[in-house]
Amino acid sequence: MKIENISRRDFFRKTGVTAGAFALAxxxxxxxxxxxxxQGESDFIATWLQIDEEGLVHLWIPASEMGQGSLPSLAQxxxxxxxxxxxxxxxxxxxxxxxxxxxxxxxxxxxxxTSVRAWWNPLREIGANVRMMMIEAGAQKMxxxxxxxxxxxxRVVHSSGKSVDYAEIVSIxxxxxxxxxxxxxxxxxxxxxxxxxxxxxxxxxxxxxxxFGIDVDLPELLVATVMTSPAFGGELxxxxxxxxxxxxxxxxxxxxPNGVAVVATGYxxxxxxxxxxxxxFQGGASKGMDDAQIEVALRKDADNGKAVPAHVSGxxxxxxxxxxxxxxxEYQVPYLAHSTMEPMNATAWVTKEFAKIWAPTxxxxxxxxxxxxxxxxxxxxxxxxxxxxxxxxxxxxEGDFIxxxxxxxxxxxxxxxxxxxxxxxxxxHDFYRPQALSRFRxxxxxxxxxxxxxxxxxxxxxxxxxxxxxxxxxxxxxxxEGAAKDADYELPNQHTEYVLHESPIPVGFWRSVxxxxxxxxxxxxxxxxxxxxxxxxxxxxxxxxxxxxxxxALEMVAEKANWxxxxxxxxxxxxxxxxxxxxxxxxVEVSLPGENQIKVERVVCVADCGTYVNPQIIxxxxxxxxxxxxxxxxxGDINFEDGAVKQGNFDSYRMxxxxxxxxxxxxxxxxxEEGPGGFGEPGVPPIxxxxxxxxxxxxxxxxxxxxxxxxxxxxx
Amino acid sequence: MKKTLRINQTAIELDLEPDTPxxxxxxxxxxxxGTKFGCGIAQCGACTVHLDGKPVRSCSLPFEAVPENAEIxxxxxxxxxxxxxxxxxxxxxxxxxxxxCQSGQLMAAAALxxxxxxxxxxxxxxxxxxxxxxxxxxxxxxxxxxxxELQTQEA
Ligand code: FES
Ligand code: FES
Numbered sequence: 001m002k003i004e005n006i007s008r009r010d011f012f013r014k015t016g017v018t019a020g021a022f023a024l025a026x027x028x029x030x031x032x033x034x035x036x037x038x039q040g041e042s043d044f045i046a047t048w049l050q051i052d053e054e055g056l057v058h059l060w061i062p063a064s065e066m067g068q069g070s071l072p073s074l075a076q077x078x079x080x081x082x083x084x085x086x087x088x089x090x091x092x093x094x095x096x097x098x099x100x101x102x103x104x105x106x107x108x109x110x111x112x113x114t115s116v117r118a119w120w121n122p123l124r125e126i127g128a129n130v131r132m133m134m135i136e137a138g139a140q141k142m143x144x145x146x147x148x149x150x151x152x153x154x155r156v157v158h159s160s161g162k163s164v165d166y167a168e169i170v171s172i173x174x175x176x177x178x179x180x181x182x183x184x185x186x187x188x189x190x191x192x193x194x195x196x197x198x199x200x201x202x203x204x205x206x207x208x209x210x211x212f213g214i215d216v217d218l219p220e221l222l223v224a225t226v227m228t229s230p231a232f233g234g235e236l237x238x239x240x241x242x243x244x245x246x247x248x249x250x251x252x253x254x255x256x257p258n259g260v261a262v263v264a265t266g267y268x269x270x271x272x273x274x275x276x277x278x279x280x281f282q283g284g285a286s287k288g289m290d291d292a293q294i295e296v297a298l299r300k301d302a303d304n305g306k307a308v309p310a311h312v313s314g315x316x317x318x319x320x321x322x323x324x325x326x327x328x329x330e331y332q333v334p335y336l337a338h339s340t341m342e343p344m345n346a347t348a349w350v351t352k353e354f355a356k357i358w359a360p361t362x363x364x365x366x367x368x369x370x371x372x373x374x375x376x377x378x379x380x381x382x383x384x385x386x387x388x389x390x391x392x393x394x395x396x397x398e399g400d401f402i403x404x405x406x407x408x409x410x411x412x413x414x415x416x417x418x419x420x421x422x423x424x425x426x427x428x429h430d431f432y433r434p435q436a437l438s439r440f441r442x443x444x445x446x447x448x449x450x451x452x453x454x455x456x457x458x459x460x461x462x463x464x465x466x467x468x469x470x471x472x473x474x475x476x477x478x479x480x481e482g483a484a485k486d487a488d489y490e491l492p493n494q495h496t497e498y499v500l501h502e503s504p505i506p507v508g509f510w511r512s513v514x515x516x517x518x519x520x521x522x523x524x525x526x527x528x529x530x531x532x533x534x535x536x537x538x539x540x541x542x543x544x545x546x547x548x549x550x551x552x553a554l555e556m557v558a559e560k561a562n563w564x565x566x567x568x569x570x571x572x573x574x575x576x577x578x579x580x581x582x583x584x585x586x587x588v589e590v591s592l593p594g595e596n597q598i599k600v601e602r603v604v605c606v607a608d609c610g611t612y613v614n615p616q617i618i619x620x621x622x623x624x625x626x627x628x629x630x631x632x633x634x635x636g637d638i639n640f641e642d643g644a645v646k647q648g649n650f651d652s653y654r655m656x657x658x659x660x661x662x663x664x665x666x667x668x669x670x671x672x673e674e675g676p677g678g679f680g681e682p683g684v685p686p687i688x689x690x691x692x693x694x695x696x697x698x699x700x701x702x703x704x705x706x707x708x709x710x711x712x713x714x715x716x
Numbered sequence: 717m718k719k720t721l722r723i724n725q726t727a728i729e730l731d732l733e734p735d736t737p738x739x740x741x742x743x744x745x746x747x748x749x750g751t752k753f754g755c756g757i758a759q760c761g762a763c764t765v766h767l768d769g770k771p772v773r774s775c776s777l778p779f780e781a782v783p784e785n786a787e788i789x790x791x792x793x794x795x796x797x798x799x800x801x802x803x804x805x806x807x808x809x810x811x812x813x814x815x816x817c818q819s820g821q822l823m824a825a826a827a828l829x830x831x832x833x834x835x836x837x838x839x840x841x842x843x844x845x846x847x848x849x850x851x852x853x854x855x856x857x858x859x860x861x862x863x864x865e866l867q868t869q870e871a
Contacts, residue, residue: 067814067850198810205815206803208750208791212816215749223744248733266744267753268736341754341762341816341849390752390816391849423755616810620855624813627851650759650847659841661853 003129006047007174022170023050024130024178025099048099048126049078055154055167057082057089062100062108063115064362065093065201066392067624068680069617070115072199074123076613077116080192081127081185082134084166085154091200096364096384107365111397111509113580113678116613120676128182136179137172138164153191187672194672196616201388213360213387216347216418222251224408224419225270227279228259228429230644232504234284236260244277253277254411258284261408267420285504286643294435294640298501302437302458305499308474310457311484312495319452319493323443327532331440331521332705335638336433337645337653338510342390343426348405349416350375355382355406356416360389362396370399371406393628394509397466398431424648431508432638434460434501438483438521448533449544453491455483455525457518458499460507474500478509481579482518482685488578489526490546505640511628512684515579519685520633520692520706523575527693528702537693538563538574550578553585553606553669560667561587561604570601573694575686580678583608586626588690589662592698597716598708600630600662600691605683607666610674618679619666625683626664631656633688634708634715660715719784723748724793734780738772739763741779742790750791750819754847761846764820764827765790771827771843791819794826801870802826805863813850820846825860834864 006025025047050058059078065071075091078084094100101108104118131151138156139146141164148159157163187194204210229235241253244262249269254261259281262273320326346359348371355371364384372379389396405419421429436459443452461476470477475498477484484496510516530540538558545551554576557563566572569591576585589602605622612618635654639646647653692703695713703711717734720727723746730745737756742748742765751774754762758776765774766789767782782788794800799807802825812818821844828835828843835843840860848856 065814067812069813198807199812201815202807202810202812205812205818206799206806206822207795208748208819210815211749212752214753217747217749266740268733268740268744272733272735339849341752341760341814341847343753388816389814391814393849420753423757620810620813620852623854624851627853628849649757650755651757655760655847655849656851656853657847658844658853658856661857664854 003126003178005174005176005178021050021052022173023047024126049130051166051170051173053167053170055088055165055170057084059089059091060094061091062094062102062119064110064386064389064392064396066110066362066389066396068115068621069199069614070110071201073116073613073617074119075200076192076197077120077123078127080190081124082130083151083153086192086197088154089200093386095386096368096382101365109365109397110362110392111394113680113682116676117581117678120611124184125182128184129178132179132182133173133176134166134169136176137169140172141169193613195614197614199617210388212342212390213345213347213358214342214390214420216358216387218347218349218416220416221347222263222265222412222415222417223267223270224261224263224417225267225274225422226256226259226261226404226419226425227274228256228425229281229284230428231281231284231287231642232506234258234281234287237280237282239277239279241277244273247273247276252412254408256404256407261404261419263408263412263417271422284643286640289504289643290641291639294503297503298435298437298458301499301501302439302456305458305501306474307456307497307499310475310480310496310498314493316452316454316493316495320443322445322451324446325444325532327440327442327444327528329440329442329525329528330704331438331524333436333517333520334636334706335435335505336510336632336636337427337430337638337647338393338395339427339653339655340391340393340395343423344401344421345419346401346405347416347418348402348409350406350409351414353381357382357384357402357405358387359384359402360387360396361402362389362392363399367399367402370403374403374406375410393511394513395430397509400429423650427648427653428645431506433510433516434462434507436517438517440525442525442529444529444533448529448535448540450489450491450529452493453495455496456499457483457496458501459517460501460503460505462507462509462513466508476500478514480518481514482577483522487522488547488550488576489544511625512579512681515577515681515685519575519577519579520688523577523686523689524692524704527689527696536564541574541576547578547583549608549674550576550583550585553583553608556667556669557585557587557604557606560606560665561589563587571694571698573690573692573697575690575693577685579682579685581610582677582679582682584622584682584686586686586690588687588694590691590694590698593716596712596714598695598713599716600660602663602665603687605664605666606669607679607683608669608671609677609679609682611672611676612668613676615668618668621679622666622683623664625681626687627656627661629684629687630691633691633706636707637710717780719779719782721782721788722786723788724790724796730779732779734778736779738765738774738777738779738782742774748790748792752816752819754817759847760817761824762817762820764823764846766823766827769827769830771824791823794822800826801863801866802829802859805859805866808862809855809859811852811855811859813852817846817848821848821856825856825863829860829863829867833867835860
């Protein structure tokens, strides 16, 4: 990492922030380690931090903020290391820039619960540099030795007690060179890191001023809405352009890949125009497919498809010689939509000279490449500003909505346009969480321990489309994550394999990806093994658990939930799973208020996310992850008819609401030695199996296929 | 169709198609983007505003059905001089995550507390049928209780 004081550089003025301030920029080596980096981006040096003449600190945060708390967490790291007054920091999402490339990805993007993990060290270093430079500047101002000074809460304090505010020394700091070496703070010196500081992004989120993609406004901005073929890949067949153009406010009708856009003065006008346009479609790779056919095709692959090994250790047959019982189990989960709270949207203004994009996106580098590809402009002529995201959930890693905005702007003569999808378009044109089928044969010995573990996972591949280079020998690691070598249990003679199920239904990253189903499969299978061997599910897990940190989380969750001592009428289920560098254990307590009714009374969750920046943000992510997973487990089911998604809105694709929400207790373990883990996703995987394990305890009914609603259970 | 609406105590004259939902009047005509679009069919509550103090889902209220002299209040008009108790409680309990649903949640909560200063749990369940994809529900419940306290202190 190269750090530069750019206070005097020309570039600095172009960033649109007041002159006369102190600013630091950082750049990373031009060739990132990982091969995912986009080609041809300029050596843009990005501002990370600036202190203006009032002493207000402006931070450019290199991660998209979609609720997961990356923006406030990263701001908290910088503020702590630079000894800023928390009230005097302002954090913005960084624009496009090479320097903001996530070091774990080698591209500018947010996902995989990586933000704090990837930026923890670089941002601490940046903050420490600022602190050192401020001390240097303060010492100069006071005419004392820097070694006799320290920084504290926006001031440089001399041992005599004399002090100066950062605001008074920004012009001196602006002329300093960057120190060669800096010392990071010790743990006991942290004033914000590790504390439940209020999130810096929340004040704007309670007064309506937070700017999401859908709120972008520009002079002369038109609004487009789209309809694409309900069957994936189908083409526009007919439309009534004349009728659409007659609708008040409609300006253009524009064909786009697989569909059509109506451009108008506002969203409602565009929607009315689209209704009048009444487009029809033909063809499409999924045309004619319905649930029954999709099910048959999946099973055919599970039976006869080409299996590639995901993890092989020992030998099944040898292991089975020691077996006294053998469990054959089949588990299944359906396709799911993301249903981000804010429907897909993007704003683009593309002329012959430049492309400017404003979007709620998780994927800056790929979006720039898409815009560059369509417009023919070199990437350095593509500007991209990331707004707040009304949830991302992995859906906003895709570029389809950006592609549309760019194309429409070009087709209407280089005018700015905001594309806003209806909820129905959003639901029907997702990149779905793939369906998956997992078959097990688990052999147990006399003491109930697994002696052979055979598991075949059949599911579509996400990586084949998104990052084909990462699929090696036919194995998509995301499809087997959490069930292969990374399984949390000691599984001698393990044979886990993957079968690719090809399908025209587009699939993508959905909060916790493969862990979202493999945790359900694994934690159900382990629960079945526990019951089959007559063991308590918690004790059994403790015996078979291989991951030390997960074992501790499991131990703590059992204690916090009073495992085994639930009051009459309350039934407990347990699950634990590690993902994204973190370790999460959950106990679910259910009651059965009426026939086939299930009430989730309480969820107790223990999370070991290693070093944490803000324990409250981790709690929030666990609460949110649990409810996201609960929604999926209870209701989530995307169905198909004639190749199109049947569900269209929240009336047919239900979300958990306040009345169904259990008490949730989250305990964040203190584990500073381990370095930071992810927290946006790891709360999701354990909830479904903990819930169905509780349901088994309550009813003796083992739910092997989700959602519960399809099994006749109603969440109340 | 021409009509004058009073939005956050400011009168604005509008000439719009009668079927234009109030949501899009607010967002696209009045430039008040704090009120959000989530579903368009009165399912999610992201578009909740107050019409004469009562919560309404503005995506499903056409311009023609908004009474001429009705007082419309949006998130931008809630706690204009200082934070409304629900906003303060929302910050104390650190409710929002992505924030997208929160304008609607806050407007629904403010209307509930105006009607019923000490709501029970089941009254909260009843009144708060808004969707939050981030799952901020437990904090919303706590914040409503806290706002009820703040409101009593103020009164
Ligand atoms: S947008 Fe009005 S209720 Fe969802
Ligand atoms: S805070 Fe994100 S949808 Fe509610």
